[in-house]
Amino acid sequence: MTTVARAPAASASASTSPLLRVTGLGKSFGGVTAVDDVAFDLAPGELLALIGPNGAGKSTTFNMLNGQLRADRGSIALGGVELVGRRPREIWRLGVGRTFQIAETFASLSVVENVQMALLSHDRRLWSMWQRAADHRRDDALALLEQVGMRAQADRPAGVLAYGDVKRIELAIALAHDPRLLLMDEPTAGMAPGERHALMALTRRLVNERGTAVLFTEHSMDVVFAHADRIIVLARGRLIAQGAPAEIRAHPKVREVYFGSGRTFGEGSAP
Numbered sequence: 001m002t003t004v005a006r007a008p009a010a011s012a013s014a015s016t017s018p019l020l021r022v023t024g025l026g027k028s029f030g031g032v033t034a035v036d037d038v039a040f041d042l043a044p045g046e047l048l049a050l051i052g053p054n055g056a057g058k059s060t061t062f063n064m065l066n067g068q069l070r071a072d073r074g075s076i077a078l079g080g081v082e083l084v085g086r087r088p089r090e091i092w093r094l095g096v097g098r099t100f101q102i103a104e105t106f107a108s109l110s111v112v113e114n115v116q117m118a119l120l121s122h123d124r125r126l127w128s129m130w131q132r133a134a135d136h137r138r139d140d141a142l143a144l145l146e147q148v149g150m151r152a153q154a155d156r157p158a159g160v161l162a163y164g165d166v167k168r169i170e171l172a173i174a175l176a177h178d179p180r181l182l183l184m185d186e187p188t189a190g191m192a193p194g195e196r197h198a199l200m201a202l203t204r205r206l207v208n209e210r211g212t213a214v215l216f217t218e219h220s221m222d223v224v225f226a227h228a229d230r231i232i233v234l235a236r237g238r239l240i241a242q243g244a245p246a247e248i249r250a251h252p253k254v255r256e257v258y259f260g261s262g263r264t265f266g267e268g269s270a271p
Contacts, residue, residue, distance in 0.1 A: 019044045019213045020065075020181055025074035027060050034060040036237045038074070042181070044211045047204060049224045051217070052234035053257060058217050059185075061234065065215070066098050066183055067091045078181060097179030101186035103170040107159030111150060114158050114169055115141035118176035144172040147209075148202060164195040168202070175206065184216035188223055196220060200227040225249065233257070 018041035025038040035057040042048050052058050063069040065076060067088040076083040083091050092098075105114050119137045145151045148168040153161065158169060167187065174182060187203070188196035200223055207214055218224050224231060225245045232242040235257045241248055248254055 018042060019079055020215070021075070021077045022065075023075045023077075025061065025064065025071055025076065027057075027064060027069060027072050034237050035064070035071075035234075038234070038237075038239050040232050040239070040242060042213045042215055044180070044213050045207055046229050047207060047214045047216065047227060049216055049218060049228035049231045050234065051221075051224055051231060055236070056234040057237040058234055060237075062183060062185060062215075062217060066096050092177065095178075095180035096183065097174040097177050097181070098183040099167075099170050099174050099185060099187055101189045103163070103166045105158040105166055105169055105173070107157065109158060110155050111158050111161070111169055112138065112141050112145060112154040115144050115172050115176055118173040122177045141172075141176075144175055145169075147175070147206060148172045164191050164199070167191065167195075167199055171199075171203070171206075175210075178210075179212060182212050182214045184214060186218060187216055188218065188220055193222070196223050197226065203227075 020042040022041070023039045025035055026033070027035040038057070038061060040048070050058055050061065060069060064071045065083070067083065067086055067090070071084045074084070078091075078094060078096065081094060083094070083096075086094075106117065109117070116136050116138065119141060142151060142154055145154050148171050150165060150168050150172065153165065158166065161169070184203070188199055191199065203214060204227060206212065216228075225248075228245060230243060231245055231248040233240050233248060233251075233254050235253075240253050240257065241251045243251070
């Protein structure tokens with residue numbers, strides 16, 4: 001049986017070589033520059049948050065990383081392999097997974113069958129009509145569900161689950177490809193506070209076990225500051241700050257962009 005989990009990996013550190021290296025990234029739409037000269041690195045085993053006010057260029061940056069948009073300029077290198085110009089499916093095959101703001105599953109299939117469908121795709125057998133999803137690598141699918149805390153609900157229809165559980169299934173589906181880099185777009189959107197922190201704590205555990213690098217966007221600042229190793233901040237398409245949560249919390253430019261004052265994220269309502 002093919003294994004679905006990586007060997008445990010050490011947490012990212014300053015000495016760890018970057019898995020992802022973004023340099024000079026830019027994208028314009030007509031005469032409007034959406035992303036301008038953005039650069040950052042991401043190491044294996046690291047959770048990096050990408051934040052910024054509405055219109056900052058977060059979605060455009062995210063969509064360039066997995067090939068949904070093509071960068072006009074700059075470089076996106078994954079393990080030294082250039083991604084700019086490659087199609088989303090090819091980037092996925094190179095080890096870039098993604099979860100979306102609105103989780104999507106096959107509601108009529110069971111929980112385990114949803115993960116088995118992802119494994120069929122990973123194994124390039126999605127169009128083998130002679131083989132049902134229910135027959136394909138069930139033990140591996142169950143192992144993935146065990147990792148995200150959903151093994152007990154494996155045979156329930158996905159359509160009857162609470163939204164927080166659907167998000168866990170989506171994470172298992174993303175992990176079925178064993179990605180080196182996982183892009184998480186608003187992973188806790190629509191979830192209650194307790195569910196948000198539980199999902200990110202789970203993500204942290206899996207990152208540590210697998211050595212996966214994670215880049216996530218998030219509007220809930222409590223989630224960002226509680227779980228990110230580092231934070232990068234965009235405003236009007238440009239990178240204005242990057243660093244550890246404590247540095248970003250106190251950064252004057254970040255405070256100005258979010259609050260228009262000297263207030264910090266610890267005072268009053270966070271954005």
